Amino acid sequence: xxxxxxxxxxxxxxxxxxxxxxxxxxxxxxxxxxxxxxxxxxxxxxxxxxxxxxxxxxxxxxxxxxxxxxxxxxxxxxxxxxxxxxxxxxxxxxxxxxxxxxxxxxxxxxxxxxxxxxxxxxxxxxxxxxxxxxxxxxxxxxxxxxxxxxxxxxxxxxxxxxxxxxxxxxxxxxxxxxxxxxxxxxxxxxxxxxxxxxxxxxxxxxxxxxxxxxxxxxxxxxxxxxxxxxxxxxxxxxxxxxxxxxxxxxxxxxxxxxxxxxxxxxxxxxxxxxxxxxxxxxxxxxxxxxxxxxxxxxxxxxxxxxxxxxxxxxxxxxxxxxxxxxxxxxxxxxxxx
Amino acid sequence: xxxxxxxxxxxxxxxxxxxxxxxxxxxxxxxxxxxxxxxxxxxxxxxxxxxxxxxxxxxxxxxxxxxxxxxxxxxxxxxxxxxxxxxxxxxxxxxxxxxxxxxxxxxxxxxxxxxxxxxxxxxxxxxxxxxxxxxxxxxxxxxxxxxxxxxxxxxxxxxxxxxxxxxxxxxxxxxxxxxxxxxxxxxxxxxxxxxxxxxxxxxxxxxxxxxxxxxxxxxx
Numbered sequence: 001x002x003x004x005x006x007x008x009x010x011x012x013x014x015x016x017x018x019x020x021x022x023x024x025x026x027x028x029x030x031x032x033x034x035x036x037x038x039x040x041x042x043x044x045x046x047x048x049x050x051x052x053x054x055x056x057x058x059x060x061x062x063x064x065x066x067x068x069x070x071x072x073x074x075x076x077x078x079x080x081x082x083x084x085x086x087x088x089x090x091x092x093x094x095x096x097x098x099x100x101x102x103x104x105x106x107x108x109x110x111x112x113x114x115x116x117x118x119x120x121x122x123x124x125x126x127x128x129x130x131x132x133x134x135x136x137x138x139x140x141x142x143x144x145x146x147x148x149x150x151x152x153x154x155x156x157x158x159x160x161x162x163x164x165x166x167x168x169x170x171x172x173x174x175x176x177x178x179x180x181x182x183x184x185x186x187x188x189x190x191x192x193x194x195x196x197x198x199x200x201x202x203x204x205x206x207x208x209x210x211x212x213x214x215x216x217x218x219x220x221x222x223x224x225x226x227x228x229x230x231x232x233x234x235x236x237x238x239x240x241x242x243x244x245x246x247x248x249x250x251x252x253x254x255x256x257x258x259x260x261x262x263x264x265x266x267x268x269x270x271x272x273x274x275x276x277x278x279x280x281x282x283x284x285x286x287x288x289x290x291x292x293x294x295x296x297x298x299x300x301x302x303x304x305x306x307x308x309x310x311x312x313x314x315x316x317x318x319x320x321x322x323x324x325x326x327x328x329x330x331x332x333x334x335x336x337x
Numbered sequence: 338x339x340x341x342x343x344x345x346x347x348x349x350x351x352x353x354x355x356x357x358x359x360x361x362x363x364x365x366x367x368x369x370x371x372x373x374x375x376x377x378x379x380x381x382x383x384x385x386x387x388x389x390x391x392x393x394x395x396x397x398x399x400x401x402x403x404x405x406x407x408x409x410x411x412x413x414x415x416x417x418x419x420x421x422x423x424x425x426x427x428x429x430x431x432x433x434x435x436x437x438x439x440x441x442x443x444x445x446x447x448x449x450x451x452x453x454x455x456x457x458x459x460x461x462x463x464x465x466x467x468x469x470x471x472x473x474x475x476x477x478x479x480x481x482x483x484x485x486x487x488x489x490x491x492x493x494x495x496x497x498x499x500x501x502x503x504x505x506x507x508x509x510x511x512x513x514x515x516x517x518x519x520x521x522x523x524x525x526x527x528x529x530x531x532x533x534x535x536x537x538x539x540x541x542x543x544x545x546x547x548x549x550x551x552x553x554x555x556x557x
Contacts, residue, residue: 052463074467081465092460096478096554105474106464137554150460157464 007060035204038214085154144175265302365438373446398440430507445487489545
């Protein structure tokens with residue numbers, strides 16, 4: 001559906017050349033909800049703008065639905081963009097236009113006549129659940145409602161792809177959940193491929209099936225969400241997975257000083273009382289710093305952070321013990337900041 | 338001294354002032370609006386950056402704006418004569434007024450358009466909107482309140498300029514104020530004309546703000 005090959009993007013600024021993206025290659029399949037996650041400034045916003053050529057990559061090719069975007073003329077590119085919807089962190093609605101006119105806007109650009117556009121806009125308002133607000137102006141709406149209007153607008157021209165640039169970052173957790181649920185529904189009902197840019201692991205966990213992690217302009221890791229969540233390989237991935245758990249200050253401090261591991265339980269490892277057995281076997285207590293169950297792509301996963309004994313030999317034995325029981329174990333000391 | 342002749346003269350003066358101001362503002366927008374759009378669009382942060390076009394328009398606008406209006410009025414006399422046929426009277430005054438107003442209006446349009454949230458422009462681009470669609474359906478629409486506020490400022494400034502044009506026989510209230518108040522020491526007539534100018538500015542200001550508020554959908 002979308003293929004990126006060796007995408008690089010450099011900017012010239014007063015302070016010299018900035019490399020926003022370095023040699024990123026990625027494939028997004030039809031029907032995916034693909035998360036692109038990274039810290040702010042990692043280059044993820046630039047990356048998503050390369051997907052519809054709002055930003056032209058300095059080198060590399062972007063192929064959408066078999067078309068190499070760099071080969072298209074300006075006019076062809078504009079036509080192609082009608083098949084790629086986009087929503088934004090700050091919604092970017094036309095403030096001087098009513099909700100229904102905002103949704104009609106892309107249709108008018110595409111030359112749809114007024115009546116057909118209005119009819120389509122009404123259908124979309126129904127999908128996003130805002131039929132009552134057709135004649136309201138954006139200023140009268142809450143953040144979540146504005147994003148719903150933006151989603152309706154992005155879907156107006158029946159795109160095959162929906163790009164979401166930090167679409168939930170300006171929303172509260174409750175609203176975020178409802179917007180994500182709407183996106184998931186759209187993906188399932190209409191088979192629209194969704195690309196989600198975010199800095200929140202929770203968003204990726206909630207709805208994405210695949211994820212790419214961007215660190216310092218590079219794609220450091222990508223794959224199924226469940227794999228990356230359970231076995232993060234790169235530092236950037238581990239940091240993101242953990243940062244999400246380490247919201248409280250004390251935990252972060254403990255992680256910095258203690259010998260800690262993070263373990264993830266899969267479905268079949270929850271039967272045996274692993275931790276209790278380990279404590280009995282080694283005769284040394286471990287400190288459970290955090291334990292949680294998380295919904296990863298619809299599957300419940302247990303996550304636990306353990307503080308191990310100071311004794312390195314003993315700690316290593318414990319880690320091996322856990323690994324033998326098929327748990328994903330990784331050390332988390334030292335790099336959470 | 339407040340005989341019919343003076344009153345008639347003042348009424349005629351109001352008429353001339355309105356004629357000069359409104360015509361010049363209108364013509365100023367005929368030229369200034371495209372200028373402002375071109376400035377906003379070709380600037381490096383615009384939707385169609387073109388450094389050469391921008392620099393030329395920017396330079397010309399600044400030059401005209403740097404010349405004091407009174408000087409411009411005189412410098413432009415030959416030009417005015419070729420266009421209108423004479424260099425005095427209300428109609429002739431419109432020529433330098435338009436020349437002075439165009440870059441001023443252009444700058445105000447430029448700044449109004451640059452206030453439009455770049456995210457909204459980006460959203461339009463993501464939908465496949467071309468340059469002209471963005472100009473006419475996004476920039477000018479989203480900036481309309483700001484543009485109207487600018488227009489009320491412009492009309493006030495042009496009214497002031499038109500009074501200045503009175504010094505070189507431009508007609509209107511300014512002309513009366515200078516001839517009677519300055520040359521003949523008739524302070525009362527001068528005060529009346531000044532008051533009338535103040536009232537006119539107030540009226541334009543009130544109407545302009547009323548319309549722009551009325552059209553602003555960003556108010557609850």
